[in-house]
Amino acid sequence: MSIASDLIRGHTDTIILAHLLEGDSYGYKINKEIQRKTSQQYELKEATLYTAFRRLEEAGCISSYWGNELTGARRRYYSITPEGERTYERLKEEWNTAKQLIDILIQSKKEDAADGK
Amino acid sequence: MENRLREYMDDLFGEIPPTKQAVELKEEILQNLIDKYHDLLAEGKSPEAAFNISVASVGDVDELLSGLTAGYTPHPCQDQETYIKQKRKSALLFSTSIMLYILCVLPVIIADSVGYDIIGVCLMFLMIATATGLLIYNHMTRPRYAANDGTIIGDFREWQEYNSGSRQTFRAVNSAVWTLATVLYLIISFSTMRWNVTWIIFLIAAAVQSIIRAAFELRK
Numbered sequence: 612m613s614i615a616s617d618l619i620r621g622h623t624d625t626i627i628l629a630h631l632l633e634g635d636s637y638g639y640k641i642n643k644e645i646q647r648k649t650s651q652q653y654e655l656k657e658a659t660l661y662t663a664f665r666r667l668e669e670a671g672c673i674s675s676y677w678g679n680e681l682t683g684a685r686r687r688y689y690s691i692t693p694e695g696e697r698t699y700e701r702l703k704e705e706w707n708t709a710k711q712l713i714d715i716l717i718q719s720k721k722e723d724a725a726d727g728k
Numbered sequence: 729m730e731n732r733l734r735e736y737m738d739d740l741f742g743e744i745p746p747t748k749q750a751v752e753l754k755e756e757i758l759q760n761l762i763d764k765y766h767d768l769l770a771e772g773k774s775p776e777a778a779f780n781i782s783v784a785s786v787g788d789v790d791e792l793l794s795g796l797t798a799g800y801t802p803h804p805c806q807d808q809e810t811y812i813k814q815k816r817k818s819a820l821l822f823s824t825s826i827m828l829y830i831l832c833v834l835p836v837i838i839a840d841s842v843g844y845d846i847i848g849v850c851l852m853f854l855m856i857a858t859a860t861g862l863l864i865y866n867h868m869t870r871p872r873y874a875a876n877d878g879t880i881i882g883d884f885r886e887w888q889e890y891n892s893g894s895r896q897t898f899r900a901v902n903s904a905v906w907t908l909a910t911v912l913y914l915i916i917s918f919s920t921m922r923w924n925v926t927w928i929i930f931l932i933a934a935a936v937q938s939i940i941r942a943a944f945e946l947r948k
Contacts, residue, residue: 637760638756638757638760639759639760639763639764642760643767654785656785656786656787656788657757657760657761657785657786657787657789658786658787658788658789658790658791658792659787661753661756661757661792662791662792662795665753665792665795685755685759686756686759687752687756
């Protein structure tokens, strides 16, 4: 998880935006979803998660409000803005391009030859 | 154990000024940790293990916290400079008016020795009026505590400043009323020698004071 997590951390914004596209949510719920989807292989640190929230909110990609739970626990919910949806599309496009390029670049000929046999 | 999580967060935010933003962020992360802690307990972890896992999941908060301290400058230099300048101006106005109060008897004494007592009295009133005007002007233009940094303390100071501000104006006007009343009383009494009637001036002064107080209350 250590090296992979560095790679994934660069896409925290995209991951958060993708989750908010499905509906408003709060920090812990998003993190739990991430854990569930990755079968406990990946989990965001709180610090990373909330830094990303602040950054996205400042950029106008998400907005937040305090929920009024009846059970004492006060949670801050986040929802995606139209600007955030555009950003999500752009980031996803960028990642797809990068993924293709990296796939091409890290392919070694030796391996290709081995595959060919 | 929830208290221990709270303590841990308090510790983490120890050096951070308690702005609204910081307090909310702390509350938000704490709620997150409490949720996680309870989930871990439900999974069958021991309280100690659950606490440790929750705390470990916070990670490196330096970047997050530096974002909170970055916008926080308690006393911007330029504000401080203008504040000192205004303070100096205010001190000058204040001492000038006190000087006028002290010197206002001089024209009376001088004019009296020459023989024009009316001019002396007029000059004295002019000086008193100028001094009082200066005092009130000084009070109204005095620099306020404007550096509200978003902390609760800042809000409180502003509120305090606002309250004591209107109280001080009231006191200034009040003392002017009584000084004027005393001066009027002495002058009229000495010039007419009708001491049996002139004390009524103090009753009038009391009435004026009540009217001023009412005006202040209404303005609030």
